[in-house]
Each structure stands twice: as C-alpha cells, then as structure tokens.
Amino acid sequence: MAEVKVLIPGYTNADSEALEAEEKTCATISLVCDKNVNMVVDPGILESQEMLVGALRKEGLEIKDINYVFLTHSHIDHFRNIGMFPLAKTVEFFGIWDKNKVEAWKEDFTEDIKIIKTPGHDQTGLTLLVATARGVVAICGDVFWKENFPKEDLYATDMAELRKSRETVLAKADYIVPGHAGIYKVKK
Secondary structure, rough: OOOOEEEOOOOOOOOOOOOOOOOOEOEEEEEEEEEEEEEEEEOOOOOOOOHHHHHHHHOOOOOHOOOOEEOOOOOOHHHHHHHHHOOOOOEEEEEEOOOOEEEOOOEOOOEEEEEEOOOOOOOOEEEEEEEOEEEEEEEEHHHOOOOOOOOOOOOOOOOOHHHHHHHHHHHHEEEEEOOOOEEOOOOO
C-alpha cells in the first residue's frame, strides 16, 4: 500500500472574516510514496525552501529522490517551488511533463494512487486518492481549505462544480489532506 505524509501543514487567513492587513498563505505540502514513486504534492510557497528540504530529509529523502511533483491546481501558492525538483516529472491537469515532453495521465496512476478531476475552486483541479493502510486519503488542494472549510469559496471559479467535487471527495475518502491545513478524518 502507498503512504501519505504531510510534510508541511498549510495555513491561510484568506477565509478570515477579520482579514489582517495582508493575506498570508501556504499550501499543505505532502509526500506520497508507492513502490518506485516518491511524489511531492503541491510544493507550495514558503518563506524558505530549506523548510521543504529539511522535511524531506526527516523522511530519509533528498530533492533528487523525488521523481514526481503533483499539482492539485494552478494557483501559485500551490506550485511556486516546483523548480526545486528539476529531475522530477510534473503531473498536472494537462498531462505528465518530462522536461519539454508531455503525455496524458491515467486515472489509475498506480495500483494504489488514482487521479480524479475536481473542478470548481479552479478549473484545473485534481485530487489524488491514495489507498493506504489506514484507508483512502484524498489530497485535494483547495476543494477543501481545511477541516472546518468555508461553505462558500470566495475564490471559486464555479461554486456549483466545487460542491459536486466536494461530494465526490467526501464519498471516496476516509481522510482528507486539504489545501491549507493538516490531515483530518472524514465524518461519515
């Protein structure tokens, strides 16, 4: 079975009613390991890239060990640090990029990793469904920002599509890694 670890829990104040003078945000950065796959999900935007290097080191990995970077959607707070992984292939809405070559991704990425489209927050939304020993973990970017997510997403491109994506993720997942917080269990 595959493994999922949250390397750096994200945060945001963008959904706060009392938004401070400046918005502060960091995407949740995760690691998915499955057989010969070492994947960083949403390498985010950090005060220092050393934070991510150190988090990988704690897992016994270096930058060169990451062979895939997965992007849940195309907002810069989720992908700014993608250049840290020059040897990795990038999996995003339009395909799997290996330098300047692109090929289509398959829903069954591996036996234990599935990719599904989850539009609404952004039209390029993707979710990883990862079969782990503790159940299915959905790494879904901003489909859900955090456990007590805002019901209305002020940044959504299509709120009706986002509601459908949320229903799909909730139906398939035992745990959710949201876009801007740590992992949580789905209440069924």
